Amino acid sequence: MILIGNALEELKKIDSNSVDCIITSPPYYYSRNYGSECEILWDGDKRCKHIWDKYNFCTKCGGWYGQLGLEPDVDLYVKHLADIFDQCMRVLKNTGNVFLNIGDTYANSLRRNLSFHNSSLISDSHTDRKNGGPIPIYRFKKHKHWVKPKQLLLVPYRLAIQMQSRGWIIRDMIVWSKKVYDVKQKRQIGSGMPESAMDRLSKSYEVVIHAVKSERYYFKKPKTNPLHIKSKNSKNLTNKNNHTNHNTNQEKVSISKLIEASPINSKYIKSESISLSASYAARRILKFRNPDNSFIELYEEAVNNVNGFLKRKLKQSGLSLRELSLITGISKGTLCHFFRTDLTGAAIPSWEAWEIIKPVLDLPEYEEIVKDEYKKAVLVISPLAYVGNVWFVNPERINVAHFSIMPQRLVEALLEMGCPEEGVVLDPFLGSGTVALVAERIGRKWIGIEITEKYVQITEERLKAQRENLMLNNKNSQ
Ligand SMILES: C[S@@+](CC[C@H](N)C(=O)[O-])C[C@H]1O[C@@H](n2cnc3c(N)ncnc32)[C@H](O)[C@@H]1O
Known part of the structure; x- marks a missing residue:
């Protein structure tokens, strides 16, 4: 089921304690402009006859108009996300898990001009604004003394701390690594976006916040192996596995x-x-x-x-x-x-x-x-104590017009770890539907929320293609 609209509002339509797992990746802070469909009024009074200041705050009701991720202040972004996760806490069962993938941002990115609507996907007339909002000019407010040039804003940690103060138990900050540097061999494994900065290392990981509601929650070691480095070790493990399978066949x-x-x-x-x-x-x-x-x-x-x-x-x-x-x-x-x-x-x-x-x-x-x-x-x-929390997963490139796609392999590992079979997984920022796709493939029910209709279409197309593929495979195997 896909709910189309703002996650904060759409979540209110979902029953309390009805979801087993939440896997999601919201817009990162100051990363990209997702188009005018994502522009909404936050915290303000919808009936107010707004007067907007240069940062898109209403001087009368105090609301802010714009996209999640392009707030003029990082704390406001964190607040908006934490508000959404308050609703997530309500819909999540007591035994549920949240896996929240979020990237970090350098202060330098705040100088980028993200005001223009740079998505070729969205035809943007710049005239049709909901709630009587302005055409937002996205500017970062420079009042924070610590936001110095080159500063890493530590966004995932700010959000995790805010979530803690709102009642979440933060169990882990899983590292999704896209590139690993072998210091001894002076070699790099994996890929990643090239970066121009010469005075720091290039960003090669993102964080997946693992949060829960209560001390007792569903947790199973993942079936998929998130480590798929072709190394001497993995070869050994494969051999060992073949051997185990061989023995298994001898069983009653x-x-x-x-x-x-x-x-x-x-x-x-x-x-x-x-x-x-x-x-x-x-x-x-x-x-x-x-x-x-x-x-x-x-x-x-x-x-x-x-x-x-x-x-x-x-x-x-x-x-x-x-x-x-x-x-x-x-x-x-x-x-x-x-x-x-x-x-x-x-x-x-x-x-x-x-x-x-x-x-x-x-x-x-x-x-x-x-x-x-x-x-x-x-x-x-605990038999689970030996699975590490640094996962190497190659980013996935697919032929659909959506940026920021989560790799299916990562989603699959998280789902198997945190969502029982036949359980319900929710993605409040569905994007191109990766969570729905994997959930359907491995036997979980799913609910998705997405504000941009074009992306909903992409999800539906991807789901249709997967279903047709599955049917074809089933036919061929009969
Ligand atoms: C990082 S992408 C998610 C990508 C997704 N995990 C995938 O694999 O395709 C974030 C998505 O959140 C959507 N979005 C932005 N603001 C939103 C809001 N307030 N409510 C719901 N969705 C929103 C954007 O349109 C975008 O598709």
């Missing part, structure tokens, strides 16, 4: 079906293992040992109640550790610690790991077995 049919259906059936998770050395655990015990032995008692109680319980459930299931590893995608090296009852080798699963094992071993809710105080005594292991 029921097991391989379970593996197929597994939520995180990823070759990479299988390639990871942790080594929890006995000496580490022993040192931990000594470190926390209280004179009255109370810590050891807690340790024993935790291991008995959690690991002892898990051991019994594994036995009841009739599965081997290897089979459980193949079904859940959690490495055997990690899993074995959950079923050990000796004080040096036992570890308890994190909530995320428990959620993965739960349906397979028919476990009760995490909190029923793992008391909070146990976590102080026994090491908690």
Whole structure:
């Protein structure tokens, strides 16, 4: 479903707590002019007979008229986005995730003249202004002492801090890297826009803010591998995977079906293992040992109640550790610690790991077995802890008249990580529809908001082409 209009208003039409995930990329600050369709009145009174100053503020109602991203003050841009994300918080379920891709801006860009309507896509008569607005001249207000020439404005961080103060939990600032410099080899991997600045490095990454509403939220390791550097390592991983597949084929049919259906059936998770050395655990015990032995008692109680319980459930299931590893995608090296009852080798699963094992071993809710105080005594292991937050994804170029397209590979990885199958993903700045396209392809429902009708058309064309392709492929494979 596509809602056409200003994200702030259109979001109000979406039910509260109805969306599982939000993946989006708003207009960046002072990056480009998206055309007059994006010009609207912000914060003002629609009934006011406005008198505009040279920055497009109404001297009577205080409203500002213009495009999101071309505000005369970076704090006003951050406020507008944070207002939109207040609405996003309302529509997002408590277990939901936000992945917000946003680039940064140098103060020098503010000198660029973005007032002309430079998009060949939009026929702009410069006369048809909504809300009686002026023809905006976009000027940056120079009153901020810290906005010195050459200054990096740190826009993603300003927004993240503003979101924190409005109730969001910022979980991560994922780095989407388009170019990586290997300092040892003095070589560069990947591509990126050339830049003329000779006194700083060229911009080769953007940030994806990962924000959530509550401490407990849906989170799965991505199936797609965002790292697709052809290196010695990735070759090894591929070989290892072939080997794993070969072994998998030897399994009983029921097991391989379970593996197929597994939520995180990823070759990479299988390639990871942790080594929890006995000496580490022993040192931990000594470190926390209280004179009255109370810590050891807690340790024993935790291991008995959690690991002892898990051991019994594994036995009841009739599965081997290897089979459980193949079904859940959690490495055997990690899993074995959950079923050990000796004080040096036992570890308890994190909530995320428990959620993965739960349906397979028919476990009760995490909190029923793992008391909070146990976590102080026994090491908690998460199988997800080894996925890094720097992702290398090549920018994508496609033949549609829209700039700033998110790569499908990046969207797919985020969707699989933060949106359950059949769940609903929302993109309040849909653009050319990348989020909708990927969502449809990998089995998620989607809602998009876009203010520019031309871009809505592009989305519809891309969706149509994908559907036709899918039908053709299905026909050919029958
Ligand atoms: C960075 S682009 C999004 C690109 C998109 N992720 C893709 O892959 O095609 C930002 C989009 O936000 C739209 N936009 C700008 N202001 C808006 C507003 N107030 N409400 C909704 N959409 C808006 C622009 O028309 C533009 O298509």
